[in-house]
Structures are given as C-alpha cells and as structure tokens.
Amino acid sequence: MPFVVRALCLASVTALGVAPVSAAADDWSVAPSAGGRDGRPYFYAEGAPGTVLQDKVSVLNPGGQPLTVRLRGADADNGGRGALSVRAKAKDTGAWITFADRTVRIPARTRADVPFTVSVPPGTTPGDHPGAILASAGSRTAAVRVHLRVGGPALSALTVEHVKVRDGRISYELVNRGTTVLAPKLAVRAEGLFGEVLDRAPRALPVELLPGRRVALDEPWPDPPALDGVDVELAVTAAGGARAEAAATAWFVPWTAVAGAVSGLVVCAGGAHWSVRRRRRSRQAGRTGQPHREAELTGAVT
Numbered sequence: 429m430p431f432v433v434r435a436l437c438l439a440s441v442t443a444l445g446v447a448p449v450s451a452a453a454d455d456w457s458v459a460p461s462a463g464g465r466d467g468r469p470y471f472y473a474e475g476a477p478g479t480v481l482q483d484k485v486s487v488l489n490p491g492g493q494p495l496t497v498r499l500r501g502a503d504a505d506n507g508g509r510g511a512l513s514v515r516a517k518a519k520d521t522g523a524w525i526t527f528a529d530r531t532v533r534i535p536a537r538t539r540a541d542v543p544f545t546v547s548v549p550p551g552t553t554p555g556d557h558p559g560a561i562l563a564s565a566g567s568r569t570a571a572v573r574v575h576l577r578v579g580g581p582a583l584s585a586l587t588v589e590h591v592k593v594r595d596g597r598i599s600y601e602l603v604n605r606g607t608t609v610l611a612p613k614l615a616v617r618a619e620g621l622f623g624e625v626l627d628r629a630p631r632a633l634p635v636e637l638l639p640g641r642r643v644a645l646d647e648p649w650p651d652p653p654a655l656d657g658v659d660v661e662l663a664v665t666a667a668g669g670a671r672a673e674a675a676a677t678a679w680f681v682p683w684t685a686v687a688g689a690v691s692g693l694v695v696c697a698g699g700a701h702w703s704v705r706r707r708r709r710s711r712q713a714g715r716t717g718q719p720h721r722e723a724e725l726t727g728a729v730t
Contacts, residue, residue, distance in 0.1 A: 458563040458570045461486040470573035481546040489534040497565045501525030504558035510635030510643040521559025554580025555607025584668025593678035599646040610637040610666040620656040
C-alpha cells in the first residue's frame with residue numbers, strides 16, 4: 429500500500445512480548461521505528477526541494493494502563509549558551525511534518541508505530557534543516573531529533589564576535605553564517621608585552637551550532653598575568669572549510685598596588701607643595717622683619 433494511503437490510516441499497534449505490570453505511567457518512551465534499522469538514535473532524511481519523505485515513529489507504553497500521546501513537529505534551536513532546544517513555533521522542518529494520527533491512544537504493554545511524512549517545500553534552501561518530533565503525555569514531553577538535509581549546494585561558514593576578557597574568562601559569541609550544522613573547534617592564543625602568555629591547541633567545543641543561530645560561550649583563564657597588556661586571539665574552525673578569527677586587547681593591572689602608588693604620589697606632592705609655601709613665607713618674613721609661625725605637618729602653615 430503506498431505510504432500516502434497508509435498515512436491516512438490510524439497508527440499500527442504492536443503488542444510487546446513482556447512488560448512488568450507495575451511499570452509507572454511515565455516510563456513510556458518515543459524513538460524511531462526499528463523497521464530493520466535497529467538502534468537508530470534519531471531520524472535522518474535527505475531529499476531535494478519538493479520531495480515528500482516518509483518514516484515511522486514508535487511510542488512504547490510498558491505500563492499497566494492505557495496511554496494517550498500527542499505528537500507534533502518542531503524546529504531545533506540553540507539556547508543562548510549553545511544547548512539544543514526547540515522553537516516555540518515551527519516554521520521550518522517542524523512545520524513540514526505530518527502525522528497519520530496526531531493523538532494516539534496506546535493500550536497497556538503496547539507499542540504504537542505512527543507513520544509520518546516530511547514534505548520539503550519547493551524552493552527550500554539547500555543544507556541542514558534540523559528538527560524534532562515531540563511526544564507529550566500528561567506533564568511530560570519527550571523528543572526525537574530529525575536530521576533533514578535538503579539537496580543542493582551547501583555552505584559552511586561562521587564568525588566569532590564580541591570577544592572580551594574579564595573576571596578570569598574569555599567570552600565570545602559564535603554565529604553560524606552558513607547552511608550546515610557545525611561542530612566547531614577553538615584555539616586560543618595570547619601575546620603580552622614580553623612574549624606569549626597563552627597557547628591552547630584546537631579543541632572541540634561542547635556545542636552543535638545550527639544554521640543561522642548565535643551562541644554565547646566563554647573560555648576559562650584562571651591564571652592571567654598580573655601586570656601586562658595582552659592581545660588575545662581566537663581561531664574557530666569546523667568541517668566544510670569554515671574558519672573565523674577574532675581578537676581583543678586586555679590590560680592586567682594590580683589596582684591595589686596602583687592605588688597605593690597613587691596615594692604615595694599624592695603625599696609626596698602635598699609635602700613638596702607645603703615645602704614650597706614654607707620657603708616662600710620665610711622669604712616674605714625676612715623682607716618685612718616679621719616673625720612667622722609654623723604648624724606641624726598636619727595642617728596649614730600660618
């Protein structure tokens with residue numbers, strides 16, 4: 429039976445062999461349907477604009493009570509610090525997903541396989557369009573990622589922006605300017621007035637940067653120089669030839685010592701000023717024949 433016809437049918441239901449009757453109601457799970465491809469951690473689909481792709485999502489209910497699950501598509505997103513999340517409203521892949529049945533009632537100790545389609549609109553930009561399938565029951569929501577690659581020329585590009593050095597950390601922002609998901613690597617180098625003070629080889633960052641997304645990250649620097657002017661350089665690379673560099677200048681000054689030095693200069697300047705005034709008054713007194721009085725170095729001279 430063609431899939432477009434099957435998609436109009438209710439989800440197929442398969443009884444599980446053995447499941448503990450005492451399983452809690454929130455033990456249910458959602459995953460890609462096996463379909464001969466056991467252990468898929470996510471959905472992967474690829475097609476040209478205008479293609480209709482098809483697959484199945486499985487919801488397992490090992491509990492002793494029936495379970496009602498609601499399904500919907502979502503667009504994947506990056507949180508501000510790079511953590512993966514989903515957008516509140518689907519406009520991309522999530523909006524292209526259509527389920528055979530959005531609400532599925534699953535008997536106890538049963539698995540439901542729900543067919544769905546991904547209809548890629550004509551004119552869609554080539555590249556990666558990450559999404560997710562969300563399943564909700566009661567107060568709990570579970571997700572399965574959907575990796576959709578739309579055929580055509582793809583671009584891998586990124587920029588590094590807003591580099592700052594403060595409080596023992598190097599903060600910066602990464603922006604995916606291309607059309608592919610990036611797994612960036614970061615190298616850090618810092619040059620001071622007297623030579624190199626920091627050199628970190630490229631390492632993988634704990635972020636999966638989605639197309640068009642911006643994330644704010646930072647790099648710890650717990651032992652910066654005590655007194656120096658430093659040029660900090662960041663170099664970020666990713667597969668597909670993506671590369672970007674950015675730099676910032678930072679001054680490390682021990683302000684406590686500076687404050688003490690400034691206080692000393694103020695005292696010295698005050699003493700010099702008092703000495704000049706005393707000599708001036710002495711000369712004036714000598715010319716007029718009048719005596720003068722001196723106060724201790726705690727007030728004015730009269």
